[in-house]
Amino acid sequence: MAKKPTKIAARTRKPTRLAPTVETKTSKQNMVLAMLRRANGASIAEIIEATGWQAHSVRGFFAGALKKRLKIEVVSEKGADGVRRYHVAALRS
Numbered sequence: 001m002a003k004k005p006t007k008i009a010a011r012t013r014k015p016t017r018l019a020p021t022v023e024t025k026t027s028k029q030n031m032v033l034a035m036l037r038r039a040n041g042a043s044i045a046e047i048i049e050a051t052g053w054q055a056h057s058v059r060g061f062f063a064g065a066l067k068k069r070l071k072i073e074v075v076s077e078k079g080a081d082g083v084r085r086y087h088v089a090a091l092r093s
Contacts, residue, residue, distance in 0.1 A: 028053075029065060033088075036074065041087030062086065 028051045035042035035050065047058045066072045073089035 029061075032058075032061065033066075033072075036086055036088045038087075041077075041085040043083050043085050045083075 031050055032042075032047055035047060044055055044058050047053070048055060051058070053061070062074045066074055074086055075089040076084050076086045078084045
């Protein structure tokens with residue numbers, strides 16, 4: 001008795017992915033970097049609102065992705081209103 005031929009090629013094919021367009025895809029990393037490059041920087045609360053992350057995730061992003069991986073120095077200052085704001089050190093004037 002002969003075996004039926006199997007359709008291995010059909011089972012192992014992976015679906016194709018369409019490349020995201022630049023206009024519709026903004027990464028959270030780029031969004032946070034843009035916020036940190038503003039003249040007054042950004043607070044943790046503003047970043048949480050923009051990204052949906054939790055506070056510990058924002059601080060981990062500062063330490064891991066920005067400081068260690070991208071070598072971007074992030075500086076914090078506490079304003080007269082008592083809110084701690086973060087900014088990119090090289091761009092602070």
